[in-house]
Amino acid sequence: MRKKGRILLLDDDELIISMLSRALRKEGYETQLLHSSEMAVEKIIAWQPDMMFLDIELGEELDGLDILRMLQAERINFPVVMLTGDDSSDSAIKALRYGASDYLHKPFNVEEVKIVVDRILKNSRMQDEIDYLKRAQVEKNGQPFIGESAAIIQLLDDARKIATAGVSSILITGKSGTGKEVLARNLHHWRFAEQQGFETVPFIAINCTALPENLIEGELFGHVKGAFTDAKSDKKGVFELANGGTLLLDEIGDMRPDLQGKLLRVLEERTVRRVGGKVDLPIDVTIIASTNRDLKKLVAEGLFREDLYYRLSSFFINIPPLCERETDVIRLTEYFLQKFAQKYSKKQVKTLAKEAEELMLEYLWPGNVRELRNVIERCVVMESAPVLGVECLPLDIGGRKADSIERRKKFQILLPEEGISLEEVEREYLQLALERTNNNMTKAAKLLKVSYDVFRYQAKKYNLL
Ligand SMILES: Nc1ncnc2c1ncn2[C@@H]1O[C@H](COP(=O)(O)OP(=O)(O)OP(=O)(O)O)[C@@H](O)[C@H]1O
Ligand SMILES: [Mg+2]
Incomplete structure (x- = not known):
């Protein structure tokens, strides 16, 4: 039978602990007994229990409280339940102050002990799980948004302003893998990091499409007991769980109209x-x-509510696709090379050969940063040479020499059968540049690589101002 947990018992009263040990073994726990404080801390740490019972009055040089403090100093992370024969609760309360989980008065009732053990081990397992999930969160939360292209520098500047102003809703758009979630976590950080107790400010992310139709509403807004067949008890929704912090509603475009x-x-x-x-x-x-x-x-197709769109888009951040930001391809490559060299304990950080870098710059990255990250991770794992050449890139990057078709796709230039007016194309680009820069003509002119005056003249000509 699989043991339910490892419990260490330390008491100078052999009768008491052998009785306790027998009862616990019968319940399926593994036990270990110690009768004196001699070398106790070393022995306890060496055995790595899931929890322990520790007698306060050991009748020796060291008593239970001393041992408890020594264990705390060693930063043990298993629960300790104190045993006391003292009728007053003074020493037991002291023990709680020193970090004990609970205490029991002798003589104790075996049934009571079983309940205490069960509760403590359950809580401790839950705490382990929470710690694990938190560690994963901390890793994600600490991820910086890498990029040094003009577009990203501007974007981060805007994003920081939006976050620190404390606005109540923000919309992030961008193709898959452009870093929307990374940015959202950074926004959360900028918004709350200065706040006392930042670690406990919640960041909750929910994907609006990942849940079955019938569960999503309860997940978002919570439900009361009996609201529907499966609602066996009251439940908080993500809005309540994120209270005081940030809620990321991912894939909002796919949310049901109701x-x-x-x-x-x-x-x-x-x-x-x-x-x-x-x-x-x-x-x-x-x-x-x-x-x-x-x-x-x-919205135009009637699939997204216009009022909600306007409500969300007052603070709006669009992350451009990776293929529009060549400097970021290089910067992100360096970043991931270093990151994965560290993760996989590769002694030296690799660099990319020039031709490989050129191919990466020409490639369109349909999966954006996520794809780049995966490509680099694979290169770091598979290659042993210090310089990564073309051959380590996946076929669709290394094999397909970027040709003019690919290059044109980048601009999405199409020449319809019936032809197209060049003026119309020009107008479209001017309009796009204005939209992208929020009508900032200096920036729009830069985007189209013309002077401010030329831009202004053209924009006027097409009635865009
Ligand atoms: N600017 C960036 N700096 C560092 N890492 C990034 C950046 N952008 C994206 N990444 C990495 O790319 C991956 C995808 O990012 P993320 O999940 O934020 O994308 P997304 O836009 O939310 O994609 P999807 O639309 O598919 O959900 C992650 O592994 C993330 O670490
Ligand atoms: Mg995402």
């Missing part, structure tokens, strides 16, 4: 009502919505 309406209500009224609930609960959450779809187009 839920879009409910989301709008939450945004406007800053309250949520659980499914089946009767009260509106106030919430204070920074909502970040993200999507790789063209929301404006979805």
